[in-house]
Amino acid sequence: MGTEKIEGFQHKIGIRFQDLKLLQHALIHSSYANERRMTKEKNNERLEFLGDAVLELVSSDYLYRTYKNEPEGKLTKLRASLVCEPTLAGCARDIDLGKYIKLSKGEDMTGGRDRDSILSDAFEAVIGAIYLDQGLETAGKFIEKYLFQDVENKVLFFDAKTNLQEIVQGEGKGSLSYELIKEEGPDHQKVFTVEARIGDRVIGTGSGRSKKNAEQHAAFEAIKRYKKQAASENEDGHSCI
Missing domain, CATH: 3.30.160.20 (Double Stranded RNA Binding Domain)
Structure with missing residues (x-):
């Protein structure tokens, strides 16, 4: 990704990375890595794995503190609605994440930049990259800014x-x-x-x-x-x- 483009993305999300390679790594889809015969660890799947765990912790903490009288079952349902693929893909669209993801030519031509699965995975990978670069607090603020807005409607849409x-x-x-x-x-x-x-x-x-x-x-x-x-x-x- 060109310097100007990655600068634009950092400006959009309000976070300046200390290690830009982490952000670049978060935006490499497996199709791009495969097309260029990169090794498997070069795609964003490991960062997605980490980001998923950070997301679950932060969202659980948020729901626990916000819905003080709700039982465990209701909190689990609320969390599922927040971290599901369509919700995360919607958050990714809010920051135009699709245009920054590196895809193979074939994936790009077949609409990969607007595919929910690719967008949600990349959103989690970005969370993982933020966590590694700047810790849980900054990752939590990013999640709060882009995911914890209009929670009631997100929950309503999920079900x-x-x-x-x-x-x-x-x-x-x-x-x-x-x-x-x-x-x-x-x-x-x-x-x-x-x-x-x-x-x-x-x-x-x-x-x-x-x-x-x-x-x-x-x-x-x-x-x-x-x-x-x-x-x-x-x-x-x-x-x-």
């Missing part, structure tokens, strides 16, 4: 389909289904658009890189709509969905 199903069943207004209404883009960069429906009525619409992700977004949209309307419609004695 959106399950939560929506429970809401629909509680309302007793019909069965919930998801309908694919549109596919756009080339095979390696498809965007799917899905509607969440009760019968023929659309209650939420969402798009994503997979049908499953699009369904999750549609369910999340339906729940947000439900929560927004719940108070006023309940006062009138009407159903919200």
